Amino acid sequence: MSDASLSFASIAELSAMLETGEVSSVELTRHFCNRIDQYDGCINSFITRCEEQALASALAADQRRSSGDATPLTGIPIAHKDIFCTQGIKTSCASRMLDNFVPPYSATVVSKLDAVGTVTLGKVNMDEFAMGSSNETSFYGPVANPWDRTRVPGGSSGGSAAAVAAGLVPFATGTDTGGSIRQPASLCGITGLKPTYGRVSRLGIIAFASSLDQAGPMTRTAEDAAIVLSAMSGIDPGDSTSADVPVPDFRALLNADIRGLRIGVPQEYFNADLSVEVGDTIHAALAELEAAGAQLVDISLPHTHEGIATYYVIAPAEASANLSRYDGVRFGHRCDNPIDLNDLYERSRSEGFGDEVQRRILVGTYALSAGFYDAYFKKAQQVRRIIANDFKQAFEQVDIIAGPAAPGVAFKHGDKAADPLTMYMEDVYTLSVNLAGLPGMSIPAGFINGLPLGLQLIGKAFDEQTLLNTGHCFQQRTTWHRSQPDMTRLTA
Amino acid sequence: MSVTPTDVAQVAQLARLKIQDTALEDVTERFGRILDLVNELHNVDTHNVEPMSNPHDMTQRLRPDTVTETNQRAQLQSVSPAVEEGYFLVPKVID
Numbered sequence: 365m366s367d368a369s370l371s372f373a374s375i376a377e378l379s380a381m382l383e384t385g386e387v388s389s390v391e392l393t394r395h396f397c398n399r400i401d402q403y404d405g406c407i408n409s410f411i412t413r414c415e416e417q418a419l420a421s422a423l424a425a426d427q428r429r430s431s432g433d434a435t436p437l438t439g440i441p442i443a444h445k446d447i448f449c450t451q452g453i454k455t456s457c458a459s460r461m462l463d464n465f466v467p468p469y470s471a472t473v474v475s476k477l478d479a480v481g482t483v484t485l486g487k488v489n490m491d492e493f494a495m496g497s498s499n500e501t502s503f504y505g506p507v508a509n510p511w512d513r514t515r516v517p518g519g520s521s522g523g524s525a526a527a528v529a530a531g532l533v534p535f536a537t538g539t540d541t542g543g544s545i546r547q548p549a550s551l552c553g554i555t556g557l558k559p560t561y562g563r564v565s566r567l568g569i570i571a572f573a574s575s576l577d578q579a580g581p582m583t584r585t586a587e588d589a590a591i592v593l594s595a596m597s598g599i600d601p602g603d604s605t606s607a608d609v610p611v612p613d614f615r616a617l618l619n620a621d622i623r624g625l626r627i628g629v630p631q632e633y634f635n636a637d638l639s640v641e642v643g644d645t646i647h648a649a650l651a652e653l654e655a656a657g658a659q660l661v662d663i664s665l666p667h668t669h670e671g672i673a674t675y676y677v678i679a680p681a682e683a684s685a686n687l688s689r690y691d692g693v694r695f696g697h698r699c700d701n702p703i704d705l706n707d708l709y710e711r712s713r714s715e716g717f718g719d720e721v722q723r724r725i726l727v728g729t730y731a732l733s734a735g736f737y738d739a740y741f742k743k744a745q746q747v748r749r750i751i752a753n754d755f756k757q758a759f760e761q762v763d764i765i766a767g768p769a770a771p772g773v774a775f776k777h778g779d780k781a782a783d784p785l786t787m788y789m790e791d792v793y794t795l796s797v798n799l800a801g802l803p804g805m806s807i808p809a810g811f812i813n814g815l816p817l818g819l820q821l822i823g824k825a826f827d828e829q830t831l832l833n834t835g836h837c838f839q840q841r842t843t844w845h846r847s848q849p850d851m852t853r854l855t856a
Numbered sequence: 857m858s859v860t861p862t863d864v865a866q867v868a869q870l871a872r873l874k875i876q877d878t879a880l881e882d883v884t885e886r887f888g889r890i891l892d893l894v895n896e897l898h899n900v901d902t903h904n905v906e907p908m909s910n911p912h913d914m915t916q917r918l919r920p921d922t923v924t925e926t927n928q929r930a931q932l933q934s935v936s937p938a939v940e941e942g943y944f945l946v947p948k949v950i951d
Contacts, residue, residue, distance in 0.1 A: 604916040698937035729871040745907030801911020
């Protein structure tokens with residue numbers, strides 16, 4: 365197999381090649397490190413690289429495979445979003461606040477993937493503290509979309525999405541609080557799965573909004589997402605919100621036969637805010653699923669619009685509490701020459717956090733403050749239940765729900781950064797899924813003017829299998845997920 | 857409901873953030889627009905609706921109150937800005 369075809373091969377394909385000995389993990393690791401050397405100067409997807417450690421892990425993975433003890437992921441290179449704590453490797457959350465933070469422990473997700481033998485190439489860029497939809501709030505600079513470097517990759521897992529889309533790594537981890545896996549997956553033309561809340565341990569994932577955060581795989585195919593999800597998932601004594609639900613072998617259970625599957629199409633996802641081109645592309649994807657034997661059912665999620673207001677109370681409120689730990693005392697950025705303790709707190713925090721993070725802390729503090737708690741935080745939690753009930757009712761009629769993952773394709777750098785409200789609308793189709801705690805996935809569904817667009821699939825709680833099956837079926841019938849960006853144009 | 861720069865400065869003080877005087881007008885304007893957005897919540901009738909804090913209405917598991925970890929103070933303090941003999945150093949609080 366040529367070097368070029370290695371770059372965009374799926375995990376399943378690379379795994380088969382490792383198994384036959386066609387390629388070794390050390391060779392794969394060298395190959396992807398070279399790709400990063402060659403292209404990441406234009407993309408800026410990596411914050412930290414760890415090539416030396418990666419080669420040592422690759423060597424160990426090759427030995428493990430030769431002793432007959434391999435899993436499908438043994439020896440496969442990976443990048444972790446820089447929100448996952450990695451013992452001994454800087455974990456910045458793309459913030460000046462944590463620019464000097466080298467965690468003394470690893471996230472459960474990282475430990476689990478280490479244990480099956482993945483090879484960590486480095487830590488990838490993101491919006492600061494996962495707050496953003498364009499990867500423009502990173503302390504380490506914006507990430508370019510490999511399909512057009514003048515455009516954003518989406519966010520907050522923009523580095524993960526861009527690295528996979530550019531063939532710099534076969535897969536990456538991401539986290540999704542309001543759409544941060546699915547929206548960048550849509551904008552970069554890859555497959556991104558946000559599991560059910562509780563499916564994956566949050567231990568060691570730097571907290572943004574604890575009742576919404578969930579980690580998931582960002583891959584080329586639904587089959588790869590199935591492989592990775594099984595390895596990431598499971599109850600963890602270190603996360604008391606992780607769910608005591610059995611983890612299936614999602615890949616073994618993959619079934620591309622979706623005849624009779626009832627797919628709900630929410631009318632609110634196709635209103636006047638959605639451009640004609642996006643609507644047409646999504647309808648064409650739905651028609652493909654219908655041709656595969658699924659049945660499309662019109663449904664209503666009446667509080668879709670109010671989801672934005674609900675999310676922008678609950679997420680900042682939880683963030684303001686979570687980010688109170690950054691006080692300049694125990695770890696993270698500390699200002700120079702503090703006059704007194706209050707000065708230490710205020711200057712360390714104001715110097716350490718960027719504008720969007722400070723904005724959300726302010727909104728969250730306001731929503732939780734005396735006199736406003738009932739009007740904002742409690743009210744938002746009540747509307748959250750109404751939104752969750754909308755989904756429950758819809759799932760009485762259908763097996764999954766489908767629609768756009770984002771309102772449009774990748775936009776230009778700077779186009780939305782000046783106005784936080786415009787940016788917040790990027791997540792209009794994704795954030796209610798987090799409020800309801802459901803699994804959601806974006807799969808490549810077509811192109812508009814050369815830019816990829818994702819179809820979002822939303823499932824019942826803990827029914828990731830149906831999402832994966834539907835995605836797998838779609839990818840058996842289409843080639844959108846096999847499209848590659850023009851790397852010569854990228855570097856031109 | 858509109859917010860004033862004084863309101864925002866007070867919230868910033870609660871959040872231990874320092875907003876430069878020159879930025880306060882701008883921060884207040886954006887803050888006000890976000891409040892306008894979230895005020896759409898008040899269009900929804902939530903009479904008798906129980907607030908939802910966990911999407912699966914799960915309560916958190918408890919474990920027996922026993923020691924499960926060994927002392928890792930030195931390791932955990934290795935990332936601290938200023939420590940001495942196991943203590944975190946901060947500016948003098950009491951004269």
